[in-house]
Amino acid sequence: MAIQHFPLKLVSRRMLAPTVGHYTFVRGDGAPLDFIPGQFIQVHFHYADGTATKRSYSLATIHDHALSPGEAVEIAVSYVPGGAATALFEGLEDGGQIDASGPFGRFCLMPADANRRYLLIGTGTGVTPYRAMLPQIEKLIAERGIEVVLLFGARTPEELLYGDEFRAFADAHSAFRFVPCFSRELPADPHPDVRHGYVQQFLDEFSPSDSDIAYLCGNPNMVDACFESLKGHGLPVPQIRREKYISNK
The missing domain is CATH 3.40.50.80 (Nucleotide-binding domain of ferredoxin-NADP reductase (FNR) module)
Known part of the structure; x- marks a missing residue:
């Protein structure tokens, strides 16, 4: 599965808990996001001094297939007081875009598993x-x-x-x-x-x-x-x- 770089456009958000937001995006380039449940994406942004940084977020999207173009990409974001990523997400308006890459990770259910x-x-x-x-x-x-x-x-x-x-x-x-x-x-x-x-x-x-x-x-x-x-x-x-x-x- 190829790792891609892509824009995510905010569709909606809601609070899951006092300090956790559920964010729903679609890919801004119109392409589907092919991922395996358990994988994560990385969100890329810059600190105030211009230094590049990134944060990882597991995909919360419930699906059993490759996402179609325009299908939701969902993540849960913990708010950290004074956090740069928190400021990024709290300041994001509907329709606003962030830069993401992925999918990454192997924290997935394995087809060969034979467990009880x-x-x-x-x-x-x-x-x-x-x-x-x-x-x-x-x-x-x-x-x-x-x-x-x-x-x-x-x-x-x-x-x-x-x-x-x-x-x-x-x-x-x-x-x-x-x-x-x-x-x-x-x-x-x-x-x-x-x-x-x-x-x-x-x-x-x-x-x-x-x-x-x-x-x-x-x-x-x-x-x-x-x-x-x-x-x-x-x-x-x-x-x-x-x-x-x-x-x-």
């Missing part, structure tokens, strides 16, 4: 690639009878990105469990699968084994803690796929 279950573990915007994977997951449940557990860590209910979408998917697919883990406060009427604490505290509950494949995406401390825990449960390192998210200003 996927353990998808994320915090913050690290859950974005799992949203993009939902059509693939639906297909794998139907074709291969796999099970999926999504453990998603957030501080509070208002920071649970795409939570309603994941809950609706879980309600429609008995083989998919959505387990939100709140470190600070619980919702008023929590679902039975809601947990109070950090995602790494609840891995043991799901008895990881070498028949699982795990994906870890988000806070580096969470990724490292879950990586060590999963190895302790007997998962071979190639069956633990990792992507760390570090907030850059």
Whole structure:
């Protein structure tokens, strides 16, 4: 898959959480964006002193095919106080353009996988690639009878990105469990699968084994803690796929 450089034109934005925006773009050159769910794009811009820089954003677009010309390209953007990228996105008007390249990355479901279950573990915007994977997951449940557990860590209910979408998917697919883990406060009427604490505290509950494949995406401390825990449960390192998210200003 060729890496391309292309303009993205803003179509709309909405707030997912107090400090996270969901941005919908189309390619400004009219071409489609061919990507595999789990991949990311890079956004290129300049600091005030003219120095070139870039930021990486996982694609949140739900799709199971190459995007057609004019089809949405979606990302989730964390706002960092005083951040240059935050200023870029907050100042972007509808119809405004940014410079992007990609797709990049191998944090994807693999066609050769023969596992019994996927353990998808994320915090913050690290859950974005799992949203993009939902059509693939639906297909794998139907074709291969796999099970999926999504453990998603957030501080509070208002920071649970795409939570309603994941809950609706879980309600429609008995083989998919959505387990939100709140470190600070619980919702008023929590679902039975809601947990109070950090995602790494609840891995043991799901008895990881070498028949699982795990994906870890988000806070580096969470990724490292879950990586060590999963190895302790007997998962071979190639069956633990990792992507760390570090907030850059």
